[in-house]
Amino acid sequence: MAYDLSSLNVASLDFTQIKRSLIQFLKNQDDLKSLDFDNPASTTNMLMNVFATATAYNGIYAQYGYINSFATTATTLPSIMGIAANSSVLIEPTKCAKTTRTITTNATKLSAYSTFTATNPNNAQVIFYNVEEIAANTTSSIQLYCGSVEEFTEFDYNTLSMPLPYYIDPDTITVNVTNTNTNITVTWEKVDSVTKTSSGNQTHYAVLNGNLGYLVTVNIPTAQTITTDYKVVVTAIRSTGSAGNGAVINQRTNATFNTYDLPSGGVDLISVNKAKTQLRFKATGQERCVTLNDYKQAILNSGISGTDIEDNITVAAGSVPGQVKIYVTDLSSSDETPLLDYLYTKSLVGINLVYSL
Amino acid sequence: MALKDFSITLQKIKTSSSTNDVGIVTGFNAITQYIENIAKTQKGEVPSDVNFGSDYFNYIFSGNADAGVMELKLAADISSKIPELVDVKVNVVNFTDTVVTFEVFYSLNNGITKQQNSSCFIEVKL
Numbered sequence: 001m002a003y004d005l006s007s008l009n010v011a012s013l014d015f016t017q018i019k020r021s022l023i024q025f026l027k028n029q030d031d032l033k034s035l036d037f038d039n040p041a042s043t044t045n046m047l048m049n050v051f052a053t054a055t056a057y058n059g060i061y062a063q064y065g066y067i068n069s070f071a072t073t074a075t076t077l078p079s080i081m082g083i084a085a086n087s088s089v090l091i092e093p094t095k096c097a098k099t100t101r102t103i104t105t106n107a108t109k110l111s112a113y114s115t116f117t118a119t120n121p122n123n124a125q126v127i128f129y130n131v132e133e134i135a136a137n138t139t140s141s142i143q144l145y146c147g148s149v150e151e152f153t154e155f156d157y158n159t160l161s162m163p164l165p166y167y168i169d170p171d172t173i174t175v176n177v178t179n180t181n182t183n184i185t186v187t188w189e190k191v192d193s194v195t196k197t198s199s200g201n202q203t204h205y206a207v208l209n210g211n212l213g214y215l216v217t218v219n220i221p222t223a224q225t226i227t228t229d230y231k232v233v234v235t236a237i238r239s240t241g242s243a244g245n246g247a248v249i250n251q252r253t254n255a256t257f258n259t260y261d262l263p264s265g266g267v268d269l270i271s272v273n274k275a276k277t278q279l280r281f282k283a284t285g286q287e288r289c290v291t292l293n294d295y296k297q298a299i300l301n302s303g304i305s306g307t308d309i310e311d312n313i314t315v316a317a318g319s320v321p322g323q324v325k326i327y328v329t330d331l332s333s334s335d336e337t338p339l340l341d342y343l344y345t346k347s348l349v350g351i352n353l354v355y356s357l
Numbered sequence: 358m359a360l361k362d363f364s365i366t367l368q369k370i371k372t373s374s375s376t377n378d379v380g381i382v383t384g385f386n387a388i389t390q391y392i393e394n395i396a397k398t399q400k401g402e403v404p405s406d407v408n409f410g411s412d413y414f415n416y417i418f419s420g421n422a423d424a425g426v427m428e429l430k431l432a433a434d435i436s437s438k439i440p441e442l443v444d445v446k447v448n449v450v451n452f453t454d455t456v457v458t459f460e461v462f463y464s465l466n467n468g469i470t471k472q473q474n475s476s477c478f479i480e481v482k483l
Contacts, residue, residue, distance in 0.1 A: 015405055034361050035381075040409050041391035041438045043363045049405050 003029070010055050013063060019052035071279050078211055080275045081166060085209040089282040091275055093213070096145040096169040096237055097244030097266030101257050103134065103142055108254040110134040112174065113149045113235060116255075118263075120247040128249050128263070129237055131172055139258065145172050146244025146266060147237040155232035159219060162234055166213025167269070172237035175205050175216060177230050191222070200224070241268035267303065274308065277301060289346040292316070292324075298346050299328065304339050306331045314357060322350050327357045360387045365394065385465075389477040391439050392461050396431060396479045409438065417457065417483065424449040431459060441466055450478070457481050 007028075009021040023037045026048075036042040068079035077093060084091045103110070116128040128144040147169065155162045164173070175188040188203040204223040208215045216234055218226055226232060245266045251257045270278075281287060281297035289295045295315040299307050307313070312329040326343065336355045343353055364380030371378075382390050398410030411434040413427040428447040436445045442463040451458035458480045464473040 019405070036360065036362050036387065039391060039439065040406055041394045042387070043365045043367075043390060043394065046394065046403075047363060049403060053405060 010052075011059065013056060013059050015052055015056045018055050018059075019048055022051055022055075023048055071276060071283070074276065075272060077166065077269075077272055077275055080272065080279055081209045081213060082211045084279050084283065085211070085215065087279070087283040088208065089279065090170065090207065090214075091209055091278045091282070092170060093166045093275060094169070094239040094241055094269045095265055095267040096147045096172060096239045097242065097247065097263040098143050098145045098171075099128075099249070099261050099263035100141060100143050100259075101249075101261065102139065102259045103251075103255045103257055104139045105134050105136055106254050106256075107136050109136045110252070110255045113237075114252065114255070116144055116249050116252060118146070118244070118247040118249040120243055120245070124243065126240060126244045126247050128244065128247070129172075131174060131237075134255070144249060144263065145169060145237045146247065146263060147172070147240045150236060150238050152234040152236070153232070155226070155234075157226065157228055159217070160223075160226055161210075161215050161217035161219055162232065163210045163212045164214040164216060164234065164236060167238050168214065168236040169239045170207045170214055170236075173207060173214075173216060174235045175218075176233045176235070177203070177226060178233070180229055180231055188218070191220070240266070242266040265303075274300075287346060288348070289343060289351075290348065294346075295324065295326065295343065298343060299326070299339065302339060302342050304331075304335050304342070306335065307339065318352070318354055320352075323352045323354055325354050325356050327355065360384050362387045362390060365390055385475060385477075388439070388442070388463075388465065388475075389479075392435055392477060393479050395435055395438055396459060396481055400434075410434070424452060427457075428459075431461075435461065435463070441468075443471070444473075451480075455483055457483060 008025045010018050012018055026032050027037055035044045037044050037048065039045055068074045068076060071080065071083050074080045074083060081091055110130060110133065112131060112133045113129045118126050118128050120126050126146050127148065128146050129149055130142050130144055132142060134140050134142060150168065152162060152164055173190065176185050177188055178185040186203055188205050191204045191206055200222050201224040202222045204220060205216055205218045206220050208217060243266065244263050246262050246264070249263070277297055277300045281294070281301050285294040285297055289298050292315045296310065296313050299313050300310060307328055314327040316325045317323070318325050326340065328339070331339070340353050340355060347353065361381060361383045364382050366380060368380050369377050370380045395411055399414045400410045400412040401407045403409045411431050413430040416423060416427050416430070428449055432445045432447040435442060443466050444464045446462040448460045449457060450460050458478060460476055460478050462474070462476045464471055465475060
C-alpha cells in the first residue's frame with residue numbers, strides 16, 4: 001500500500017496538531033477508516049494519544065538538543081560551557097573578589113587556605129583565603145580570594161580528569177597528588193599552554209570547561225600519568241561573587257599586612273547571554289581584536305561597568321589607516337582609559353584606538 | 358459514530374483474511390470497552406486530556422466510601438465522554454478492598470434510533 005506521507009504533519013511541537021494530523025492521515029487508510037478515532041474513550045483514540053505524545057516528546061528533545069548544540073542559540077549555561085569545552089576555551093561564570101597584599105609571617109607559617117575574616121561595605125562578614133603556603137618569617141606578595149573552601153576527590157583514573165562545579169573560581173584551584181605507597185604529596189603546577197614545555201612527565205595540569213563547569217585534567221602531553229597508586233585532592237574556593245568587593249580584611253596573628261589594596265573583581269554568576277559573548281570572543285576571535293565585531297565582543301567581555309549592552313557600543317574605522325574609533329554610550333569618563341588600555345592588550349600592533357563617535 | 362475499535366489488549370488474533378490482525382471489537386462490545394476505558398482511568402492520568410476518566414477513585418479510600426456518590430460520578434463521566442449514550446445509570450454491585458464491580462445501564466442514541474435498556478458489567482481491580 002502506498003501512503004501519501006505528504007499529508008502527515010507530525011514535525012510540529014504542538015501535541016494537538018500532531019494528534020489531529022495523525023488521525024487525519026490514518027483515517028484515510030482503507031484498512032483503518034472504519035475505526036472510531038474520534039471518541040476519546042476509544043482504544044484507537046488512546047493509542048493516538050500515545051503516538052502523539054511520543055512524537056511530541058521526540059520533537060521537543062530534538063529541538064532542545066539542536067538549540068543547545070550551538071553557541072549562537074544555546075539557552076542554558078551548562079550547554080554553553082559544554083560547547084566551550086569542545087572549543088578548548090575557558091569561560092568563567094563567576095569570579096571571587098581578590099586583592100594582592102604583601103604580608104609578613106611571624107614564627108608560624110601561613111598554611112594554604114588560611115582564613116582572613118573581613119567585613120564588606122554592607123557590613124556583612126565575608127572570608128578571604130590565601131591559596132599558597134607561606135613559610136615562617138617571610139615577606140611575600142600573595143593574593144587573597146573571597147569565598148569558601150571546598151575539596152574534591154572524585155578523580156577519574158580512566159580519563160585522568162576531575163569535574164568541578166561552575167561556582168568555583170578556577171584561579172583558586174590547587175591540585176595535590178599523594179603517592180599512597182610513600183605518602184609523599186606533591187602540589188602540581190597549572191599550565192595554560194602545553195606547548196610551553198618541551199619535555200613530558202611533568203607535574204602539570206590544565207583547567208578546561210566541562211559540562212558541569214570545569215574539568216581539571218592531567219591528560220595532557222607534558223604531564224605524567226596518574227595511576228591508582230596516587231590519590232588526587234583538588235582544593236578550590238567557591239566564589240561569593242561581588243560580596244567581597246571593597247571588603248576590609250583583618251590581618252592574622254601570624255600574618256601581618258604591609259599593603260592594603262581593597263579587594264575587587266568579584267563577579268556574580270553571569271547571564272547566559274554574557275557567557276555566549278565570552279564564548280564567541282574566545283572561540284571565534286581567539287581573544288584578539290581584528291574585525292570590528294571582535295572589538296564589540298571584547299568590549300562586552302571587558303568586565304568594565306556599563307559595557308554590557310551591545311546596542312550602546314559603537315566601533316568604527318577611523319579617518320586615517322590603522323585608527324579605530326570606540327564609543328560606549330553612558331560609559332563613565334573614568335572608565336574610558338581603562339577600556340582603551342584593556343583593548344590595546346587585545347589589538348594588533350600599530351592600531352591606534354581613539355575614544356570618540 | 359463508528360462502533361469499531363481496537364481491542365484494548367492489542368492481541369494479534371487469527372482472522373479469515375490474515376493470521377496477524379490486531380483484535381477488533383464492534384457494536385455493543387466497543388461501547389463496553391469505551392465504558393471500561395473511562396472506569397479504569399483516573400482523571401488527570403492522561404496528560405493530553407486531563408478530564409478524561411473518572412474521579413470516583415477519590416471516594417474509594419476516603420474512609421466513608423459512599424457507593425451512591427461513586428455511582429453518580431461515574432455515570433456523569435460516561436455521559437460526558439460518550440455523548441451517544443443517554444439515560445446512563447450506574448449501580449455498584451460489589452465493593453471490597455480489592456475490587457469494585459459496576460453495572461452500567463444505558464440507551465444508545467445514534468441520532469436516528471434509540472436502542473434502550475442495554476447494560477454491561479465493569480470490574481475494576483483496586
